[in-house]
Amino acid sequence: DTGVSQDPRHKITKRGQNVTFRCDPISEHNRLYWYRQTLGQGPEFLTYFQNEAQLEKSRLLSDRFSAERPKGSFSTLEIQRTEQGDSAMYLCASSRPWAGGQDTQYFGPGTRLTVL
């Protein structure tokens, strides 16, 4: 396994601009998750895909956020009309199904977003 990769690692943008992040999961992991981590806090769940289907979204994911996983492999997270409150580390994780139903999630290095 090459691990979960995310791109870019850092993004600085001005308020009001749109940004898009990419996540490549571990190959053959059919589940993909997005989390957000603000300074001094633990990660908070945003959304989750199984293959190409987005199965769950947090209330944290406002209308300005959209996530896709069109072919069930990589995923993108887009934030439209960014606000300073969007500044955070955006983490991606992936997992494979497990008979016990609670599979281990493996995380990427994250994309740090700074909104000026």
Place this chain on the structure above:
Amino acid sequence: GNSVTQMEGPVTLSEEAFLTINCTYTATGYPSLFWYVQYPGEGLQLLLKATKADDKGSNKGFEATYRKETTSFHLEKGSVQVSDSAVYFCALIHGNKLVFGAGTILRVKS
């Protein structure tokens, strides 16, 4: 609801000291429990996990036991090293999502 509470940091220890980081949880049912570690400039790495009551997870000298009676999953290590300096996160799984504590910063001095 489901939540995780960790002891506040930072925790500062000398090399070879004994480490305990407390973690308690509130959950419906008996979820799997995890400790993740985040080294400076890196992403979250799974340190250890336990899937049912009385299970002990262990890795790299760290241990944690799933205590149903006290709803706890405290992290311990007998002798810390400078290289253990990092942020440690306790988490439970609720459905398909991880619920994390706020994290505990560990600083180990040589």
